[in-house]
Amino acid sequence: MLGYLQKVGRALMVPVATLPAAAILMGVGYWIDPDSWGAGNALAALLIKSGSAIIDHMAVLFAIGVAYGMSKDKDGAAALTGFVGFLVVTTLCSPAAVAMIQKIPVEQVPAAFGKIENQFVGIMVGILSAEMYNRFSHVELPKALSFFSGRRLVPILVSFLMIVVAFILMYVWPVIFGGLVSFGEHIQKLGSVGAGIYAFFNRLLIPVGLHHALNSVFWFDVAGINDIPKFLGGAQSIANGSGIPGITGRYQAGFFPIMMFGLPGAALAIYHCARPENRVKVGSIMLAAAFAAFFTGITEPLEFSFMFVAPVLYVIHAVLTGISVFIAASMQWIAGFGFSAGLVDMVLSSRNPLAVHWWMLIPQGLVFFVLYYVVFRFTIRKFNLLTPGRELAAGDETDGYDVNVDHSDNGESQTESLARRYIGAVGGSENLTAIDACITRLRLNVKDSAQVNEGVAKRLGASGVIRLNKQSVQIIVGTQAESIASAMKAVLTKGPVAAAASAAAAPVPAATAQPQAVMNSGTQVVATLLAPVSGEVVALENVPDEAFASKAVGEGLAIKPTGSTVVAPAAGTVVKIFSTNHAFCLETENGVEIVVHMGLDTVALEGKGFTRLIEEGATVTAGQPVLEMDLAFLNASARSMISPVVVSNSDDFAGLTLLAGGSVVAGVTPLYEVKN
Template identity: 85%
Template sequence: MLGYLQRVGRALMVPVATLPAAAILMGVGYWIDPDSWGAGNAFAALLIKSGAAIIENMSVLFAIGVAYGMSKDKDGAAALTGFVGFLVVTTLCSPAAVSMIQKIPVEQVPAAFGKINNQFVGILVGVLSAEVYNRFSQVELPKALSFFSGRRLVPILVSFLMIVVAFILMYIWPVIFNGLVGFGEHIQKMGSAGAGIYAFFNRMLIPVGLHHALNSVFWFDVAGINDIPNFLGGAQSIESGKGIVGITGRYQAGFFPIMMFGLPGAALAIYHCARPENRAKVAGIMLAAAFAAFFTGITEPLEFSFMFVAPVLYVIHAFLTGVSVFIAASMHWIAGFGFSAGLVDLVLSTRNPLATHWYMLIPQGIVFFVLYYVVFRFTIKKFNLMTPGRELAVVGDESDGYDVNIDTKTNGESETETLARRYISAVGGSDNLTSIDACITRLRLNVKDAATVNESVARRLGASGIIRLNKQSVQIIVGTRAEAIASAMKNVLAKGPVAASTAVPATVAEPAPQAVRNVDKTVIATLVAPVSGEVVALEKVEDEAFASKAVGEGVAIRPTGSTVVAPIAGTIVKIFNTNHAFCLATDDDLEIVVHMGLDTVALQGQGFTRLVEEGAVVTAGQPILEMDLAFLNANARSMVSPVVISNIDDFAGITLLAGQQVVAGETPLFEVKG
């Protein structure tokens, strides 16, 4: 069901993508003639009427767009099928037709049939048309009827299906329509609070891509709310009574302070909280994402940078979005958008007759910039959240000890096709990929096994996030090039199969650790056990980052002692705020990470006491941490503690020296060879 709703959600973006054209045309028209709304200037009237042509036909655009978007091969015949189905249903369910078929006077026909030209009906027809197309577009009829085979058969079948649908709607449409309007009126009666609740869930549904379905209820005339078309309609909406100054647009206005100011404030906080050595890389990521949010209102690249690594920040972001929309709606500070709440849409909406006190959204935005910055920075520091740049290696950094074998065959391909080929390789190759689609910023893929998708490879290619919705549905956040990459992926697959990527240790050309004993390599350092306990192979650690050796090469220890010592002489370059781990650098340029327990960062420092400070020069066996082992064993997910060389690529490898049990500061743990 979730996968099917995903398909509907992304299909809804096809008709929604026409809104920027309407917004630009009508916005420029209102700029030219803000006083007469086109009546005083022929060119302004031309632009406004051109945009209105799109707005006034959104229901049929939904039928066409959803049918096309949900079709398996994105063929124009599917779009035609949706249009045919919509014409049949709306014609048969018009007041005149209902009066004729049911043998009742026109004045006794329920008023709901006057609203049958509705976005809800458009979506319903689009979904049914797509299902018929996907099922019957390849059917072959007998030779005598072969002209009507395949795609030509589908509009005929849909025509008959829509007769049945229209007959059913003749009896249940008034109930459905009244129910939808009742829901819309209930939300509208909640006023500003209802707008705030909508905005909160709009953000919360973004991770699974179902916010488009929610938007269709509030943006279009699905449940009696028609916010965006009514706002863009401006003068016509006011004249018809559908547009109310200070009210229409309240489900949109409060997004401007968040997109243009709040999220850039969050980006600045993430940058300032990054480790000093990582800030240059984080600055590039955050600056690009913040600019996209400010200028165009595209926020997913920024939101996905902290959505999964620090979920609490995303919930805070959703809550603050609801608060912003509530404030703007309460104060009647109104501006609307045709695409998203960025600078472009704000400028275009300023002359719209329905825009009121829009300029107050700017000081509101400045307040939210400060609020986001302060709240995000405090939360990141307080709970030691691993936002970009605070981990040992920046997201997307290639210094994780692994090389990647990717199908890089180009055959004269364009840059986009080469990138697309690599994304196919990252998701498990053509054998694992079953369908390709995209919305504004994400690739929406169906695969045979989502576990096969190589997230680290995808991130190296530029993806800012990976979402595994279930075993067959994967989304890859790639930014505004998503549609181009998806199209290129289809072109690449048409040329032939693509192999899956493979991640192998970067030292694969060197002898395996077991064979190092037989190779004459210089031992440059010997580490002693940092804590007493039982030795555990790194591959058996229940943490993918350590077990895959992405963090580094080494071993793990299940502690039986409470004192953690330096495994070798060097400088303590980092002790985490929660005291659960430290990093040590030696004169031989070894970089060693000692991480006590798994997910112990969640304990917020409880059970750990630091005995030295960052920058201290220590000797092998010198105490660094003291642990309350009884408390940690009772509250930590696991106390298995990895000890790894994070820059092992610079050396020949390690040789394990320890047996099953080790003593802190005494038992040799492993050798490092140069």
């Protein structure tokens, strides 16, 4: 789960990178015209509106950015899919649409739907769109519908999926939103302690966009608190008795030390913890984000930079925010804001008679600057958190090669474009001497395996690179291996392909993947796999093949066959049978992708010893025969008949629980459970 969140966090850096510029534009605009926010100054209006065009549409930027960033090939079609999905969900869940669908007046639509365009919905849509793109972007439709094949199919499928998502949100969203409003009404009775609790949850709910519900209770007139309007009323609020010096503004004051000082301290810690080669890039992002937080109080550029890649830091940030607001409320150090808790609003609020001892928030902020810096730096280094700049070079362009370049507009198919980039990753056509494939891997002969750029290969979607020797390399790409290999051969007929980078520019050490224990955690069994062949169980790490033993292909077990019939280990669809009939891939209805690979290097036998009993695309039941083997011939001819049975997308699930050991019977003995 943490690995998946880090993947989401890295994808979020695409849209987050646009936020500091927007925050600075708005901050300068508010500084020029602090009283009327652009109404009295054309330049201020231009800057504020330019910045708000980005900030106000943060949710849709997240949908687009996450869909693009989490797509396997970083294609623009994935970004379009995220945009389409967001439009469908937010349109169907808008107050007018909800009123029409549920046959009620607009006035009776829950207030929650007025806040449906939030970060949570954007991120959720982005994730779902990316998953749909990764699964269906290579689907080929019948010839009559071929125009809608591949990438064009995905937005259509996502549109239908988002109808279901919107229907669920129509009933779930108001309950969650209303529950938070009720929660806020209760904790406001706790005084300064309640202010601290509110601030803690205010930060904690930002990732899912539900902080608006809580803010409405404390900042506006949902439960009678109305903290912001009362504070902005100043002398008038004091005169009519609604504003109380030292009390009014306590749900705002403690945010100033955090936004102006604490988060910039965190930014400095993240910068100092970045790898030396990444500090220039990280420094520019952190400097802009820290300035935005200090000057305007816009913190999303900073918070979203570590929120998902290091969730523990975000929880620490929420706790420290709660403490800061509690201290300011207890000591009655009060300042308020009309926009956010930055320098602009602090200066403006200093003239407000309800701002009591507001200057004490500055020394409090200096303390929190040090506190944030020390705590963040210690935590990042102690737990080796992958904050910006600490991750390995995935997604970096320092190797001089852009994996996002798509050559499909030159008449190449998407697969050929991907194949061209894989050729570049292995050192270009000059380094490549032979191309072959197995069911999940490219088997390549090269002049010098040191020229293979593992980082680029993994950015293209490979799960592992195995260097067998100086001239032989295997790249684990999943069940697309055969089609990619064919496309690589086709691309080479068109002319030479340049290398991604020289070995000197981007050296990559030999693969040293260590066997990892199969996880046994999980809460729900999504599939139970039966033995596909009778024989003796062999632990995956003992398989004499580095790709399987290192679990680069996936988690699972292996079997040394004693029987000759190979059956389906679970019910599902046979999505791939290799042309030499030595391996097949099965996908269950729950999305578990199972690779059954009979023997090692049996692809070299060119189909001898194997008989196919069903065709690719067939729907099978657990235990249904798929292959028949001439076991005597295979035992005499194959390098080894130890046969891996792995889940190629095991990273998508909580783990596998091993059930078998010793002898197993085909179609009868459970091998392992896949849990979610």
